[in-house]
Amino acid sequence: MKRYETLFIADPDLPEDTRTALFDRLRELITAGGGFIAAFDEWGLRKLAYIVKRKKRGYYALLDYCAAGKVVQELERVMRIDDRVIRFLTVVKDEDVNVDALREELERKAAQPEPEAELGEGAAKDAGDEESGVEDMDAEDDEEMEEEEN
Amino acid sequence: MVVRRKKRVFHRRKVCRFCADKGITIDFKDARTLKQFTTDRGKIIPRRISGTCARHQRQLTTAIKRARSIALMPFVGNVSDQ
Structure with missing residues (x-):
């Protein structure tokens, strides 16, 4: 199935x-x-x-x-x-x-309540990822701009 | 001497975000993550710019297209909103 x-x-x-x-x-x-x-x-x-x-x-x-x-x-x-x-x-x-x-x-x-704790960790990690993601995006934007200039 | 470009293109080694961090999965339901791989107009950012590897870019494209069809992401960006 x-x-x-x-x-x-x-x-x-x-x-x-x-x-x-x-x-x-x-x-x-x-x-x-x-x-x-x-x-x-x-x-x-x-x-x-x-x-x-x-x-x-x-x-x-x-x-x-x-x-x-x-x-x-x-x-x-x-x-x-x-x-x-x-x-x-x-x-x-x-x-x-x-x-x-x-x-x-x-x-x-x-x-079991244990998996929930795991989920919490995962969520915290995700939040961290998103922050780094924002930085990455900024860098990407810069690059895009550069290309346009060229 | 022909000056082709005014400025040298600055190369920075781009790493696929999904390869670098195994924790993030590509899911069509997660519009917030997918949004990072689209322009503010809603276009999918090409691999050459985002640095995503071929495999993940393929998954990403499908996910974004799915998200579009279920109205989680726009086909055409926030033209009226801006």
Whole structure:
């Protein structure tokens, strides 16, 4: 089975209950088709980089799941029809995944608080990277300018 | 003697950021990192300028294009915002 990741944008003007109903429906679609949802992450309201269906903002949500290709087809078909979803993108995350092993691993992670500490470290490291990144960008900009001068 | 260029191009050895730091991964969901590899107009910065290696530039391009299609990143930069 493959592991997929579907990032979709729900209509930002939906009332809370309609939105949860939509999310529940999509999640049920996966489980009904024999899939396993590894994670469901609501990013919340975000500004879109460009206007989609006359909306400037969108409610992002990320589905991380393992399922058969048929399920993905069905999920995408439903999303295309449903007006409450304004955009979606499905990406294969892992070509071949052992669902039972993944489930066990997730349960272990949920039970132990240790991985969270790890995550914290990772986040701190990321922040450091970003700082260095900013410096790099400055250098790049300079170079670009130089080229233009030449 | 023909003076081709007024100024000598200053060469600095550029290192691929993703090779130098294994900690950062290229992910289409991480628009903040990807943004560092686009111009403020939203164009992807070429390898020759950013110094990214071929392998990572390829991954980067796909990631940026994916991010564009899901409205995390712009196709055309902040023309109206500026």
